[in-house]
Amino acid sequence: MTTILDDIIAYKRREMTRLTAEEKILDRTPISLKDRLDTAGTMGIIGEVKRASPSKGDINIGMKPDEQAEKYAAGGADAISVLTDAEYFKGSMADLEAVREVVGLPLLNKDFIVDERQIDRAYRHGADIILLIVAALDDEMLARLFAYASSYGLECIVEVHTAEEMERALEIQPALIGINNRNLKTFEVDLGNTEKLLEAYGHHPVHFIAESGIRTTEDGRRMRVAGAAALLVGETLMAAEDPATTIRALKGVL
Ligand SMILES: O=C(O)c1ccccc1NCC(=O)[C@H](O)[C@H](O)COP(=O)(O)O
Numbered sequence: 001m002t003t004i005l006d007d008i009i010a011y012k013r014r015e016m017t018r019l020t021a022e023e024k025i026l027d028r029t030p031i032s033l034k035d036r037l038d039t040a041g042t043m044g045i046i047g048e049v050k051r052a053s054p055s056k057g058d059i060n061i062g063m064k065p066d067e068q069a070e071k072y073a074a075g076g077a078d079a080i081s082v083l084t085d086a087e088y089f090k091g092s093m094a095d096l097e098a099v100r101e102v103v104g105l106p107l108l109n110k111d112f113i114v115d116e117r118q119i120d121r122a123y124r125h126g127a128d129i130i131l132l133i134v135a136a137l138d139d140e141m142l143a144r145l146f147a148y149a150s151s152y153g154l155e156c157i158v159e160v161h162t163a164e165e166m167e168r169a170l171e172i173q174p175a176l177i178g179i180n181n182r183n184l185k186t187f188e189v190d191l192g193n194t195e196k197l198l199e200a201y202g203h204h205p206v207h208f209i210a211e212s213g214i215r216t217t218e219d220g221r222r223m224r225v226a227g228a229a230a231l232l233v234g235e236t237l238m239a240a241e242d243p244a245t246t247i248r249a250l251k252g253v254l
Helices: 004-016 033-039 065-074 093-102 116-124 139-151 163-171 192-201 217-226 235-239 243-251
Strands: 044-049 079-083 107-110 129-133 155-160 176-180 207-211 230-233
Touching: 004 116, 033 044, 033 176, 033 207, 044 065, 044 207, 044 235, 044 243, 065 079, 065 093, 065 235, 065 243, 079 093, 093 107, 116 129, 116 139, 129 139, 139 155, 139 163, 155 163, 163 176, 163 192, 176 192, 192 207, 192 217, 217 243, 230 235, 230 243, 235 243
Parallel strands: 044 079, 044 230, 079 107, 107 129, 129 155, 155 176, 176 207, 207 230
Antiparallel strands: none
C-alpha cells in the first residue's frame, strides 16, 4: 500500500520534469541557523507558515505569509519555515519570497526535495535552509543533495522519524537533525518519539529539532528536557490569536 509520503514524492518527481536547470550563481551568503542555536540561551523556535496539510486539510488558506512571519519575528522566533509545496500544502515559492522580503531571520524552504534543481530554486528565492527527509531518499541521494546544498552555503535540516533513519542521517554528519513526531505514513503524532530517539542519540554533537505536534508550553518543556535545541511549530502558531505571545511562552520553557 502506498503512503502519503510515497504519493508526495512521486508527485515531486513529476513536478521536477517541468523545472529546467539554471546556471549556478552564488550572489549571497545564507544566514546560519546553526550559529544562532550555538549561542541561544533559550529554546529555539522555528515558526512555520502553513496554509494547509494532508493531515488537517485547510488550515488558513487566505493568510498573508509575510504578515504571519512578521508576527513570528516579533515573538522572537529564531527562524521561519515556509511550506512551498502547492499540491498538498497550498504553498508556493512566492510565499517564500514574500517572507524573505520582510524578515532577516534564517528561512527554511520546507518542501520535499528529491532533485538538485529544487535546491537551485530554494537558493534563488532566498532560502537559507532546506529540508532533506531521510525516508524519501536513498543514502547516495541524501549525501549528494546534502553536499549540493552545502556548496551554496545552505544549511540542511535532515529529518528523521525512526532510529534507522537517525543512523543514516548521522552518517553525513549534519549540524541540524529534525525529529518528526508525526508519522508521515499514518499521521499519528507522538512526542514520545523525540524523547525515545534523544535518549539513544542525544549525545551526538548536533542541534536536534523537535518537529510537529507541539501544542502547549508543557509540550515544549518535554522536548527541552529530552534535549531538543529547537521546536518546529506550525499548526499551533497558525491557530494562535497572538502567535508572538505563544512563541515567547515556548521560548521560555526552561
Ligand atoms: O503536516 C502534515 O500533515 C504532513 C503530512 C505529510 C508530510 C508532512 C507533513 N507536515 C510537514 C511538517 O513537517 C510539519 O508541517 C511541521 O513539522 C509542523 O508540524 P505542526 O506543528 O504539527 O503543524
